[in-house]
Amino acid sequence: MLEARGITVEFRRRGGETFRALDNVSLKAADGMITGLVGESGSGKTTLVRTICGLQKPSSGEVLIDGRDAGEAYAAARRGGGLPVSMVFQDASGALDPRQTALDAVAEALRVHGLAPRPRIRDEAARLLSTVGLPADVAGRRPGAMSGGQCQRVCIARAIAPRPAVLIGDEPVSALDVSVQARILKLFAKLLAERANGLRAILMITHDLAVVSAICDYVYVLERGRIVEHGVPSEMFAAPRHAYTRRLLQAASFKYDPANPV
Ligand SMILES: Nc1ncnc2c1ncn2[C@@H]1O[C@H](COP(=O)(O)OP(=O)(O)OP(=O)(O)O)[C@@H](O)[C@H]1O
Numbered sequence: 001m002l003e004a005r006g007i008t009v010e011f012r013r014r015g016g017e018t019f020r021a022l023d024n025v026s027l028k029a030a031d032g033m034i035t036g037l038v039g040e041s042g043s044g045k046t047t048l049v050r051t052i053c054g055l056q057k058p059s060s061g062e063v064l065i066d067g068r069d070a071g072e073a074y075a076a077a078r079r080g081g082g083l084p085v086s087m088v089f090q091d092a093s094g095a096l097d098p099r100q101t102a103l104d105a106v107a108e109a110l111r112v113h114g115l116a117p118r119p120r121i122r123d124e125a126a127r128l129l130s131t132v133g134l135p136a137d138v139a140g141r142r143p144g145a146m147s148g149g150q151c152q153r154v155c156i157a158r159a160i161a162p163r164p165a166v167l168i169g170d171e172p173v174s175a176l177d178v179s180v181q182a183r184i185l186k187l188f189a190k191l192l193a194e195r196a197n198g199l200r201a202i203l204m205i206t207h208d209l210a211v212v213s214a215i216c217d218y219v220y221v222l223e224r225g226r227i228v229e230h231g232v233p234s235e236m237f238a239a240p241r242h243a244y245t246r247r248l249l250q251a252a253s254f255k256y257d258p259a260n261p262v
């Protein structure tokens with residue numbers, strides 16, 4: 001399980017004053033669960049993810065993987081284990097190299113992390129592409145010849161290649177058509193259910209409450225750097241306790257229907 005404990009991140013702004021982007025944020029992404037993190041633009045979602053991935057040093061607080069400091073887990077990963085966490089981003093086609101085929105993109109991730117013996121890399125990459133639901137004929141295509149949904153599937157295959165314990169999606173479906181969004185969300189749920197490539201938990205960052213309602217088992221609400229509410233989505237959306245959660249629900253095009261929970 002992934003745990004962030006009391007994370008505070010402060011940025012120094014021009015003029016010297018400090019800006020607190022995260023204020024004592026704690027959350028858990030438990031094994032077997034899809035945990036959601038929702039909040040408006042600027043609430044600190046990406047800052048938290050960057051901290052979890054070790055790209056941003058917190059002013060205080062710690063990130064733990066299975067109770068151990070995440071830094072140790074990253075060091076172990078460099079010695080050849082799987083990665084503790086891996087990311088999928090919003091802009092799938094932009095995240096891929098336009099000159100690389102789908103197979104090459106996944107093969108490269110395997111090579112970089114040294115997670116498959118050289119002669120096995122292409123077979124392993126093909127297996128991962130099939131795991132994310134891509135037909136064999138897509139393997140040889142470049143991003144320009146793939147749909148947005150197919151590009152995102154390649155990004156997901158590439159993200160699970162280094163055998164992450166936790167897969168973090170930062171708005172991974174918000175750039176896709178609604179019908180494609182549903183299929184990609186189902187893919188996330190399927191990968192977790194199958195423990196694909198050792199996957200144990202998913203952290204889903206989104207501003208879209210419909211995404212949370214569709215697949216999250218638990219959700220945290222972040223407002224201006226603070227967690228203001230957390231709970232099981234169906235319960236929270238039926239009776240939001242915090243004014244900010246109510247505002248998010250009112251602003252959402254999605255309406256939670258207790259008679260028809262997803
Ligand atoms: N390197 C930085 N230096 C100074 N301020 C920063 C830095 N990175 C982020 N911030 C500020 O921290 C706050 C949170 O930003 P963050 O990118 O984490 O928000 P977000 O919730 O991911 O927003 P979005 O939904 O738009 O992606 C914002 O006010 C942002 O301007």
Ligand SMILES: [Mg+2]
Nearest residue numbers: 045046047170
């Ligand atoms: Mg962001």
